[in-house]
Structure formats: C-alpha cells, structure tokens
Amino acid sequence: MxxxxxxxxxxxxxxxxxxxxxxxxxxxxxxxxxxxxxxxxxxxxxxSAVARGLATKKSKIIGLVVQDLLNPYYPRMVKGVEDEAGDRGYHVVLCDGNNSEPKELACLDFLKEHYVSGIIYNSFNIASEKVLDRFVLEGIPLVFIDAKAELPGSGCVYVDNEAAMHRMVGELLAMGHKRIGFMAGFDSHSTRGRFKGYLRALEDNQIPMDPHLLVEGASTIESGCQAMEELLERNPWRMSAVVCCNDLMAIGALQALERRGIRVPEEISVAGFDDIEMSSVVKPRLTTISQPNYEMGRASARMLIEAIESGDKKGMGNLVFDPEMVFRESVAPVHPPAMVGRRKFVG
Incomplete structure (x- = not known):
C-alpha cells in the first residue's frame, strides 16, 4: 500500500x-x-519516514558517522546513540567513514540528501569549511562526538584527552620511568590532545622530549606491532615504558615485544587508551584509560535531539566527560610492585 x-x-x-x-x-x-x-x-x-522527510524536509531520523566500524571502541558508543534515540522516538542511520575524509564527506552528503534531522559526527578529519558549508550554514544541527570543533551552531561531546594522557605519563614518571615512548595514531583531535598531554607531562618533570621516542601509525594491532618494532630499532638502549594513543596499537606493541622475548612489564611497561574489551583479556592485561563511550553516545544523541526539537542550536555547547585510569599488569614501577585497580580522574 x-x-x-x-x-x-x-x-x-x-x-x-x-x-x-x-x-x-x-x-x-x-x-x-x-x-x-x-x-x-x-x-x-x-x-515512509524517508518519504515524509522528502515532503517536509524533517524526519525522526538522525545520522551517525563514525571513523571505523572495525574498531572495537565504537560499538558501545553506537549502542548509546541508538538507545537514547530510540527512547525519544528517533531512528539512527549509521555510516562508516573508513578513516577517509572523502568517504566521510560522502556520508555527510548522503545524510543531508535524505533529510535527516541532525547528525552526530565522530570526525577523523574535521574539514571545517566543508562541514560548515554542508550543514551549519543550512541550519542542520550537528554534534561532534569524541572531538572538539570550533564550528558555530554545533555541539561537542568528548573527554579531555590532554589531561588524561598527562595523568597517565605522570603516573609512569612517578614510578621511576624516564624514557617513555609515545605511539601516535591517525592525526585527529584525540591524537593531538593526547600528544599534548605527553609533552606537558615531560615538561612538568623537566625531561626533554626525545624525537627518537616518537612514532606514528594507524589505529590497528598490526600498525602497533610495526610501530613498536620501529621504536626498538631506533632505541638500542630501549625505553622503560611506552604509551599508545589507543588500545589496538598497545596490543600490537605487546605482540612485538613478546616476539622479541622482551618481558612486559619487567623490562618495558605498556599503556593504552580506550579500555576496549580486549584490553582486559590480553596477557599481560593492559593498563589503559577508560572512556565512558556508551554514556558519551547517549549524551550526544540527547544533545542533538533537544536541539532539533527546541530549534535552539546555540544552547548545545560542549560536554566534557572524565576518563578513568585502569591499572593492570602491563605497567609496573621501574622497581616493583605493580599497581592494579582503577583511579578516577578528578579536575
């Protein structure tokens, strides 16, 4: 019919x-x-909701664009968006940006053409002018999740990545680590914030930054393994610890160290970021920083839908969540014992 x-x-x-x-x-x-x-x-x-959207240029449908659906960080975030949207009578169209700016922009264009009422954007590349032209100037509500963007008429939901990494590196320094490697992922808001936190922690402790301890990769286990190998080749005297911008890279680092017969944490401590489920089952279990990604998903959907229904995009603003440090067996002081447990970031 x-x-x-x-x-x-x-x-x-x-x-x-x-x-x-x-x-x-x-x-x-x-x-x-x-x-x-x-x-x-x-x-x-x-x-049809789509047909109604075509007729009214409004719908009870929102779009969600994430960086990479293969990354196990995203399912809980997506679940949070879905649950909050469903509770409010909305449906979600999920798009995979595939870590590619052209793909992300194609996804955004698709959502715009199908008259979604608003978009939640987990941006890999915040292409400010292009996003501004496509959405903000046309009055389409936009919320960035796990990213901070200075775009008028948009909202942001994220954790303070700089503060979180600053705390992690500070903990390692307090354990006696001095030569701490840094493994960066894709260039993004979160990676840049985490690198700033790393540098600030070193500066606070009067430790000069050594470029030989810095390596870039992708947000995958394979890339983390390759990056760890590169760090080891560059540093014949090694380092006592490595911090990684995400858990997948940290798990790859664990694999590379195991292959070389280097014991973790006895010889090198390894820390990640995100607290994906795999981080608690690898051996040794991974010390990391836990993000409340489910709660962030719900909050971003709530912020977006309230803006859609009120028509007030200026009230969206920024919502910053506190991450939590999770100590497991992959990190230890230069001289034991290791710390195991959870520590809440405050301030």
Missing part, C-alpha cells in the same frame, strides 16, 4: 493525501480529511 493507492481510493490527489498525513491540511475540507484518514486506518497504512 502506497500513498498513491490511498489517493486513488479517496479520489483525491497524492498532494492532498500527503498534506493530511503530515498534518499540514489547511484548506482541505473536513469531509475529505475524514475520508482519507478512515482509508489510512482501514488499510493500516504507515507513511
């Missing part, structure tokens, strides 16, 4: 049926309106 079938049965135009269904029936006679609604009810007709 389509809207065309309803129009034929009611002996009216498709446009008239659309106006009645979308409650924009000013000028439609009461008898005609009653006849159309009776047919709709009798036939059990459910208007």
């Amino acid at each position: 389509t809207i065309t079938d309803i129009a034929r049965m009611a002996d009216v135009s498709v446009a008239t049926v659309s106006r009645v269904i979308n409650k924009k029936d000013k000028g439609v006679g009461a008898g005609t309106r009653k006849r159309i609604l009776e047919i709709v009810e009798a036939q059990g007709f459910q208007p």
Whole structure:
C-alpha cells in the first residue's frame, strides 16, 4: 500500500493525501480529511519516514558517522546513540567513514540528501569549511562526538584527552620511568590532545622530549606491532615504558615485544587508551584509560535531539566527560610492585 493507492481510493490527489498525513491540511475540507484518514486506518497504512522527510524536509531520523566500524571502541558508543534515540522516538542511520575524509564527506552528503534531522559526527578529519558549508550554514544541527570543533551552531561531546594522557605519563614518571615512548595514531583531535598531554607531562618533570621516542601509525594491532618494532630499532638502549594513543596499537606493541622475548612489564611497561574489551583479556592485561563511550553516545544523541526539537542550536555547547585510569599488569614501577585497580580522574 502506497500513498498513491490511498489517493486513488479517496479520489483525491497524492498532494492532498500527503498534506493530511503530515498534518499540514489547511484548506482541505473536513469531509475529505475524514475520508482519507478512515482509508489510512482501514488499510493500516504507515507513511515512509524517508518519504515524509522528502515532503517536509524533517524526519525522526538522525545520522551517525563514525571513523571505523572495525574498531572495537565504537560499538558501545553506537549502542548509546541508538538507545537514547530510540527512547525519544528517533531512528539512527549509521555510516562508516573508513578513516577517509572523502568517504566521510560522502556520508555527510548522503545524510543531508535524505533529510535527516541532525547528525552526530565522530570526525577523523574535521574539514571545517566543508562541514560548515554542508550543514551549519543550512541550519542542520550537528554534534561532534569524541572531538572538539570550533564550528558555530554545533555541539561537542568528548573527554579531555590532554589531561588524561598527562595523568597517565605522570603516573609512569612517578614510578621511576624516564624514557617513555609515545605511539601516535591517525592525526585527529584525540591524537593531538593526547600528544599534548605527553609533552606537558615531560615538561612538568623537566625531561626533554626525545624525537627518537616518537612514532606514528594507524589505529590497528598490526600498525602497533610495526610501530613498536620501529621504536626498538631506533632505541638500542630501549625505553622503560611506552604509551599508545589507543588500545589496538598497545596490543600490537605487546605482540612485538613478546616476539622479541622482551618481558612486559619487567623490562618495558605498556599503556593504552580506550579500555576496549580486549584490553582486559590480553596477557599481560593492559593498563589503559577508560572512556565512558556508551554514556558519551547517549549524551550526544540527547544533545542533538533537544536541539532539533527546541530549534535552539546555540544552547548545545560542549560536554566534557572524565576518563578513568585502569591499572593492570602491563605497567609496573621501574622497581616493583605493580599497581592494579582503577583511579578516577578528578579536575
């Protein structure tokens, strides 16, 4: 059953049926309106959300663009968005940016063309001018999740990456580590913030930054393994600890160290970021920083839907979550014992 079938049965135009269904029936006679609604009810007709969006340029659908669906960090975030949207009567269209700016922009264009009411954007590349042109200037509500963007009319939900990495490196320094490697992922808001935290912790402790201790890679286990090998080749005297921008790279580092017969944490401590499920089952279990990604997902959907329904995008602002440090067996003082447990970041 389509809207065309309803129009034929009611002996009216498709446009008239659309106006009645979308409650924009000013000028439609009461008898005609009653006849159309009776047919709709009798036939059990459910208007297509996409079709309604095309007609009204509004919908109860929001878009969600994430960097990489293969990354195990994202399922809980996506679940949070889905749960909050569902509780509020909205549906979610999920798009995979595949760590590619052109793919991300193609996803954003697709969502715009299908008249989603707003978008949650986990940006790999915050292409400010392009995003501004596509959405903000057209009044489409936009919330960045796990990223901070200085775009007018947008909101942001994220953790303080700089403060979190500053705390992690500070803990390692307090354990006696001096030569601490840094393994960066893709260039992104979160990576840049974590690198700043690393540098600030070194500066606070009067330790000069050694470029030989810095390595870049992708957010994958394989890349982490390769990056660890590169660090070891560059540093024949090694380092006592390595901090990684995400858990996948840290797990790759553990694999590389195991292959070389280097014991963790007895010879090198390894720390990650994200607290994905794998981090608690690898051997040794990974010390990391836990992000409340489910809660961030719910908060981003809540912020977006409230802006959609109120029409007030200026009130979105920034919402910053506190991460939590999780101590496990992959990190130890230069001289034991190791710390195991959870520590909440405050301030």
